[in-house]
Amino acid sequence: MRFPAYFPGSSRTLFAAAALALCAASSQAAEPIIIMVGGINKIIYLPAKLTEALGYFKEEGLNVELQSQPAGVDAENQLIAGAVQGVVGFYDHTIDLQSKGKEIEAIAVFCKVPGEAEIVSTKAAAAGFKSFADAKGKNYTLGVTGLGSSTDFLTRYLAERSGVPSKDYTLLPVGAGNTFIAAIKQDRIQAGMTTEPTISEVLKSGDGKVMVDLRNEKDTIAALGGIYPAASLYVQNAWADAHKAEATKLARAFARTMKWISTHSAAEIADKMPKDYYGNDKALYVQALQASLPMYTNDGRMPAGGPESVLKVLAATKPLIKGKNIDLSKTYTNAFIPGDIK
Structure with a gap:
């Protein structure tokens, strides 16, 4: 690098140091971190796109690329294969994967409850x-989003808790959004678990009714016997250990978003979302978002007692987990989130 002649030696040294620091920061920011979202336009996973829209990834010096898969189980497979660095999906996958010998941990938690509902056709x-x-x-x-997905886990548990054996029903993967709605309309499923804004769309059309509501703490505790922390950012434990700086920046960016959500209205949040998230009915989207606000954490941390509650649900229906010694301390961490979120 050449410096103008009028730069004195000390200034040249400072300028060179600043330039090198800038180059190093740019180089670091250019290293992409790919995060797979299990349905990016679902309101339960809204913090992913909102963090990008608020500019928090960039402010943290991160180059984050968000990708989408229709079901969390597909995103999970991408993470295990090493094709992505993180997943925005349900926390329960970290427990399920540990039972299969894989160590995955949630480093930021978005929702205290699933934010889903079992919709029965009219x-x-x-x-x-x-x-x-x-x-x-x-x-x-x-209907479930995918076999092996969180909607699969929860549907099986709700059925068993009601005394319905697995031989008395069939699970059909129907995704979410339009594919779920079509399955209800065509009577390919008699009921199914889905999220907002699909729930509100089905209710508005009159094609279905809420049978079990998991969008708030009261109804979730009644249905599942406890809270059920769900939407989160999870990564491989080995990746977090080897990339502590990046993990800290990611967790902090999401924690800032959760704080932002807690201090803004549904309409203000909707204004930050891409138009194709709500199409021609923004009012319905705002209504669905308003109904969903109570499910969000306000700091990105794992709620106390949450992991134990999730383990209880999974152990009731999954033979690989039942009776196994699951180390919950390896399935989540609050360590990357600062005490004072600004």
Whole structure:
């Protein structure tokens, strides 16, 4: 690098140091971190796109690329394969994967509850399907986003808790959004678990009703026996150990977003979202977001008692987890989130 003749020696030294620091920062920022989101336009995963929109990734010196998969289980597979560095998906995958010998940990938690609901079709409800207990002996088809997904785990647990054995129903992967809505309309599923804004769209059209609500703490505790921390950013433990600086910046960026959400209205949050997230019905999107605000954490930290509650649910339906010694301390950490979030 050449310096103008009028720069004195000391100034040249300072200028060179500043230039080198800038180059080093640019080089670091250019290292992409790919985060796979299990359905990027779902309100439960809204913090991913919102963090990008607020500019927090860039402010932290990160070059984050957000990608989307329709189901969390697909995103999980990408992480295990090393194709992505992080996943925005349900915390319960960290427990499930530990039972399979994989160490994954949530480093920022967005939701205290699943933010989902079991929607029963209006037709099936009229025929007597009004609770999970009504599925006993009926061989209903129940929709989930994907087999092995969190909606799969939760559906099985709700059925078992209601005394309905797995032989009495069939799980069908139908994704979310338009594919879920089509499955309800076409009677390919009699009920299914989905998230906002799909829930509000189905209710508005009159094609379905809420059978089990997991969008707030009160109803979630009633249905599952405890809170169920869900949407989170999780990474491989080995990656976090080897990239502490990046992990800290990611966790801090998301923690700042959760604080921002806690101090802004649904309408203000919606204004930050891409138009294709709400299409021609922004009012419905704001309504769905308003109903979802209570599910979010305000600091990105794991809620006390949450991991134990999730483990209890999974152990009830998954043989690989039941009776196994799961080390919950390896499935999440609050260590990367600063005490004072600004």
